[in-house]
Amino acid sequence: MGDILFLAHRVPYPPDRGDKIRSFHMLRHLAAQRPVHLAAFADDPRDMDRPELADCTASRAIVRRGKSQAVAGIQALASGRPLSLTAFDDWAMRRAVEAVLARENIDTIFVFSSQMAQYLPAEGGQRVIMDFVDMDSAKFAAYAQAAKGPMRWIYAREARLLVAAETAVAARADASLFVSEAEAGLFRRTTGAERVHAIENGIDTGFFDPSARFERVEAGPALIVFTGQMDYRPNVEAVMWFAEDILPQIRVARPDARFAIVGRNPTDAVRALARQEGVIVTGEVNDVRGWLAAAALVVAPLKLARGIQNKVLEAMAMARPVVASAAAAEGVDHNGTIAVAETAGGMMEAVTLLLRDPQNAVELGRDARARVIARYGWDARLAPLDALVGLRARLGEAA
Template sequence: MGDILFLAHRIPYPPDRGDKIRGFNILKYLSRKKRVHLIAFADRSEDLKRKGGLAPFTGNRSIVWRSKPQLAAGVQSLLTHRPVSLTSFQNESLQQSVDNILARHAIDTIFVFSGQMAQYLPARPRQRVIMDFVDMDSAKFEAYAQSSKGLKSWMFAREARLLQQFERQVAARADASLFVSEAEAALFRKRTGAERVYAVENGIDTEFYDPAAQFKRIDSMGPLIVFTGQMDYRPNVEGVEWFVRTVWPHIRVSHPDVRFAIVGRNPTDAVKALGKEPGVVVTGEVADVRGWLAAASVAVAPLKIARGVQNKVLEAMAMARPVVATGDAAQGIDHGGTIRVGSSVGEMAEAIDELLSDPRKAAELGASARERMQQRYSWDARLAPLDELLGLTGRSAGRSTAAA
C-alpha cells in the first residue's frame, strides 16, 4: 500500500479560515489511514512560522512561498490563454517538489485540494487521483461577471469560460471529483457532463465550537449582530456592504442600541469605511472568533454570491447562535429549519428584528442549531466516504452521484 501526496493551494495550518479548515481536517483524516506527504503554497509569513503544527499528520512537507504579483499573473494569462486562477499558482519550485516526491516515494494516491493545484498532476497519472474542487470556481467567476460592468465583466467572463474548460478536463482524468455540497456537485455535472462526481461535506468541531468551552469572552454591552469571515474576500466584502447599506438601517429603527460587528482579518478599505456607520464595528483579525460568536445576539451571513457550504454558518450554529442567512449562504447546509433564511432586504430585517425582540425564541433556535451540528456534522462522519474513494473498504467507489 502506497502513500498519499496531498497538494494544497494554501498550507492547511493553522485551520483559521474556510479553505484551511477543510484542508486541515481532510489531511488529518487521511493521515490516520496512510502516510501523507504535503506540498503546499504559503502566502502569509505567520503560517510559515507555525507550519510545525502539521508534523503529526505528515511525512515530508514542502511549503513554497507564493509571491507572484497579480499583474504578472494577469499578463501571463493573456499570453498563454490560460485562466488567471492557474497562472497565479504556476511555480517551478513547487513543480520540482512534486516531481521529487513522485520519484522518491511509492505514491498510490494524489489528493488535489482546490482546482488551482490540478496543473501539477502528471500528464498520465499512474496514481489514483482524488480532485477536491470544493466549489465550482468557474460558476463563481460567472456570477462576478454578471454583477460587474465593462472591462471587469469581460475579464470575469473570460476567467469563467477558461476555468470551466480546465475543470472539465481535470474531472475527466480524475478518479473522483469532490465538492462540498450536493448542490455544487449537481451543478458541476450539469455544466461539464462529468462523471465520478461526489459530494463530501464540511464538518464542524463541536467540542471546540462549544459555548461552554474555555475561551476569552467579550462584553457585548447590549444586543449584538456578528458577521465572521476573511474580509478581503470579495463575496464577504460585498455581503457586509449590502447588509450595512440596506438591511442595517431598518434594524436600527426598532433597535437603536444594537451593534453590528464585522469580525475577520484583512478588512479592505471598503470594509473599514463601514466602521464609520452608526453602530458598526470592524475588528480586523481576532485571536479567537468564539468570543465574538458567544456574545452575538444574532449571527448573520448576508452573502449574495456564495458557493458550497459556509463554515461561518456552521461555526455560529455549533456555538448555539441563532443564524439569519441569505439563500445563497444557506445552500448546501442541511440545517433542518434551525436557521432563518431570507434573501431580500425585508426578509433579512424581519427575521433579525424578530430574534432581537424575543431573546427566548432566539436562544431556542440557537440550541436547536447546535443540536443539529452535533447530530449531522461531525468531521469523521462527513469524511467517512473518503475511505471508499481511496479504496480502503475493498469496494469500488462506483458511479454514485453523492458520497455524503
C-alpha cells in the same frame, strides 16, 4: 500500499478560514490511515513553518507564493490560461512535487482546489482524487453577469477558460469532490463529468462549543456578528449590503444594535464601514469563538455563496441564532433551525424579531447546535472519502 501526496493551494493550518478548515480535516483524516506528504503554498509568512502539521504529515514542502496579480494577469493573457491558474503557477512548486514523486512511493495524489491540478504528473499511474470544493467557473460566471465594462469581459473569460480546465481535470481524476450535492449536480450538468461525488464539510463541535474555555468578549445585548475572510469578495459585498441597507433600518427599532465584522484582512471599503454608527470592524482576532458567544445573533447575508458555509455551521455549533440569505443557507441541512431571508426587508425583519424575543433566539440557537451535532460531525462527513481513496478496500485486503 503506497503513500498519499496532498497538494494544497494554502497550507492547511491553522484551520481558521473556510478552505483551510476543509483541507486540514481532509489531511488529518487521510493521515490517520496512511503516510501523507504535503506540498502547499504559503501566502502568509507564518505558514512557512507550522510544526503542528508534523503529527499528520510524513514530509512537508512549503513554497512561498509571492506572484502579484499584475504578473499573473499578464501571464494569463499571454498563455490563454485562466488567471486563477497562472496565479498559482510556480517553478519551485513543480520541483517540490517532482522531488516527492521521485523520492516516495506515492500511489494516490489528493488535489485540494483546482489551482493545484496543474502539478499532476503527465504520466504516473497514481490514483487522483480532485477536491474542487466549489465550482469556481460558476462563481466567475455569476460575477460576469453582475459586472459592467471591461470587468464583465474579464470575468466571462475566466469562467469560460476555467470550465474547460475543470472539465479536463475531472476527466483525468478517479473522483471529483464537491462540498455539496448542489455543487456536484451543477458540475455534472455543466461538464458532463462522471465520477463526481459530494463530500460535505463538518464542524468540530467540541471546539465550537459555547461551554468550552475561550476568551470572552464584552458586548451589549444587541450585538450582531458576521465572521469571515474580509478580503474575499462575497464577504465584502455581504457586509457592505448589511451595513448600508439593513442595519440602519434595524437601528430604528433597536438603536443599541451594533454590527461586528470579524475577520482578517478587511479591505479599505470594509474598514470605512467602521465610520458608520453602530459598526465595528475588528480585523484578525485570535479566536472567533469569543465574538460568536457574545453575539445576540449571527448573520450571513451573502448574495453569492457556493457550497456549505463554514461560518453558518460555526455559529450554529456555538448555539447562536442565525439569519442567513437564501444563498448562504442553500447548502446547509439546517432543518429549519436558522432563519432564512431573501431580501433586505426580510433580513431586517428576521433580525429585529430575534432581538425583540431573546427567549426565542436562545431556543433557536439551542436547536441549531443540536442539529449540527447530529448532522455535521467530521468523522461522519468524511467517511465516504475512505472508499474513494481506496483505504477501506486496501485495509480489507491487508486483513
